[in-house]
Amino acid sequence: MAQGNDPAHAFAPHDHAACQARGLDEAEARLARQGAKLTPVRRRTLEILLEAHRAMGAYEVLDRLAEDGFGKQPPVVYRALEFLVQHGLAHRLQRLNAFAACAHPGHEHAPVFLICRSCNRVAETEAAPVRDRLSKAAQAHDFTVERATIEAVGLCGTCAEAGRA
């Protein structure tokens, strides 16, 4: 079983170089299917997000891009991030005003995020059951859910064991 298949592998030690490479490959495959282009800025932005399983602020990414010779004005990074988000290669985390690479861009999905407040890693997990419950609760009040933000903050197993309460 490849480590990439566990949706919460973000919290466990794993061959992250492979993880990162797979992220880029899947991104290219997906964009090819969609007829969109992974241009240099976009590619670099995705690489930066893929470096760790954590969320990064736009300006943090922007600094990195500037180091690599790209423009150093906010629109540069916001446009790249918007592109990645819209094409399912990255997600925005509302609680953190930050962005994270998608953990499994292979297929369409509306994720649920688990954010460890100790190590700052971010994982995506099984969303369907939670969203179902939410839709059901909303239906009871005649409300139709179109999109939902579901972000949990807490402690990952590794940090809990390490006693970083």
Next chain:
Amino acid sequence: MAQGNDPAHAFAPHDHAACQARGLDEAEARLARQGAKLTPVRRRTLEILLEAHRAMGAYEVLDRLAEDGFGKQPPVVYRALEFLVQHGLAHRLQRLNAFAACAHPGHEHAPVFLICRSCNRVAETEAAPVRDRLSKAAQAHDFTVERATIEAVGLCGTCAEAGRA
């Protein structure tokens, strides 16, 4: 049955003056229990949030406070809002960078929000089942949820019937 007991009454026509008054009463009762004070700015801030079942940006509230003779600098409103949030009288909506009065401050609760994208009204709904699911999904990955943001955007019944798709 008092209208205030339906957690999603925000979307239905109701005696809102009573609704508002009840909000203030419950707030005072709650603060008395906690030994905290509802000072003029705080009270006025809560009143403003209670005027409608929608979320307001901090600066929108600030303008209203300034009209009433309170300070017109950001810290004034942010402090009042922080106080209200911490004492369970208001909630912050991450998706909107905005705040809303709590719909039922009588008891402790971690709400789930329903945000109508057409009329902008915000309702709180039954949270427990959704949170249970979320905790369960997280547990499967050895993650302990401490707090969670759950915010749904969609259409309320009234707006759906009115065809405001």
Next chain:
DNA sequence: GGTTGACTTGTTATTCTGTAACATGGGAAG
């Protein structure tokens, strides 16, 4: 009464986050 100390309100200034509007340049289509 006077003094201390916690708390609240107020101000100035700054930081962080995000967007509008416009200029340029490189292809692909014609």
Next chain:
DNA sequence: CTTCCCATGTTACAGAATAACAAGTCAACC
């Protein structure tokens, strides 16, 4: 070769939030 779309870049601004300090209120205490 020209046209047009799109991506990148810029300047300038808007919106959200906080840091740091000044001053007033009020009850507790001496």
